[in-house]
Amino acid sequence: AQSVTQLxxxxxxxxxxxxxxxxxxxxxxSVYLFWYVQYPNQGLQLLLKYLSGSTLxxxxxxxxxxxxxxQTSFHLRKPSVHISDTAEYFCAVSNPNYGGSQGNLIFGxxxxxxVKP
Amino acid sequence: xxxxxxxxRYQVTQFGKPVTLSCSQTLNHNVMYWYQQKSSQxxxxxxHYYDKDFNNEADTPDNFQSRRPNTSFCFLDIRSPxxxxxAMYLCATTPTWGSTLYNEQFFGPGTRLTVL
Numbered sequence: 157a158q159s160v161t162q163l164x165x166x167x168x169x170x171x172x173x174x175x176x177x178x179x180x181x182x183x184x185x186s187v188y189l190f191w192y193v194q195y196p197n198q199g200l201q202l203l204l205k206y207l208s209g210s211t212l213x214x215x216x217x218x219x220x221x222x223x224x225x226x227q228t229s230f231h232l233r234k235p236s237v238h239i240s241d242t243a244e245y246f247c248a249v250s251n252p253n254y255g256g257s258q259g260n261l262i263f264g265x266x267x268x269x270x271v272k273p
Numbered sequence: 274x275x276x277x278x279x280x281x282r283y284q285v286t287q288f289g290k291p292v293t294l295s296c297s298q299t300l301n302h303n304v305m306y307w308y309q310q311k312s313s314q315x316x317x318x319x320x321h322y323y324d325k326d327f328n329n330e331a332d333t334p335d336n337f338q339s340r341r342p343n344t345s346f347c348f349l350d351i352r353s354p355x356x357x358x359x360a361m362y363l364c365a366t367t368p369t370w371g372s373t374l375y376n377e378q379f380f381g382p383g384t385r386l387t388v389l
Contacts, residue, residue, distance in 0.1 A: 190377070199277075199363055199380035200316070246315060261378055263315035 158183040160249050162264035170272050171239055177232040177267045179221075179247035189230040190248040190261065191221055200246065206230060217241070242271045276300070277381035279364050285387045286354050294349040294384045296364030305347040306378065307339060308363040316363055322347060351386075359388045 163178045181187060188207050192200040204215025211223040221232045230247060245268075248261040277298045286292040296305065304323050308316035320329045322341045336358070338350040351358055362385075365378040 192380075197361075197383070197385060199279075199382045200365075200378075201380070202377060205377060260318060260321075265315050266313070268313075 158249050158262045160247050160262055160264035162247055162267050164267050166268045168270045169237055172236045174235050175237050177245050179230045181228050181249045187249045191232050192246045194244045237271045239271050244268050277364055277366055277379050279381035279384050283385050287389050289353045292351050292354055294362050296347045296381055297345050298366045300366055302366035303369040304367045306365040307349050310361040310363055354388045356388050359386055361385050
C-alpha cells in the first residue's frame, strides 16, 4: 500500500522569502509523484509532476520539486513567494504500473501556505 | 478551452432531501472520478468510472450513487444527505491507460454542498 505524509499542516512565511513544503511517501513499487495547489473554494490545479527522468522538476508559478528516491521524498520549493501563493498544497502519489481502470491518486493531508506581507 | 465543468458551484439542500451534482468534460477522457473533500482535509475518492465501468471505493456510503450516461457527463446523487455530507465535491478526469497523460488528473472547480 502507498501513503503520503506532509509533515507540516501549516507554513507561514513572509513575502519574498523562500519556502519548502515537505512530502514523504511510502511505496514498495515505483511511483509517480504530483503536487497540486488549491485556492479557496476552488478545485485542484496541477503544479508539477514527476514521472521519470530528471529528478528536479519545474512547474508553474516558479515552483520546483526534487525527487529523492533514497529518502522517499518529493519536497516542493520556491525561492521567493508572493502573497498570491497563499493556498493549500497537496502532495500525491500514484502507481504507474497499475493498469486497467485505476491510476488512483493517494493524497497527503495538505499544507496550508500563508504568505504574509 | 478543454476543461472540466461542475454545476452548480454552490448547492444548498435540506437534511434528507435528494440532491444531484453535475460534472461535464470536454477533454474526451475515459476516466472520471468523484471526490469528497471536507474542510481542511485531503480529497477522498468516492468512486470512478472507466468508460461505463463503475468502481466504488469500499468505504463509500450507500447514500452516494453515480451515473455516467455518456463520456462527457457524470452525476453524483446523494439520496438522503446528512449534516456530515456537507463538503466540497470534486470531479476529475484522466485519459486512458497508456496515454502520456495517464495518472495526471484534471480537476473541476468543485461544488460546495451545504446541508441545512
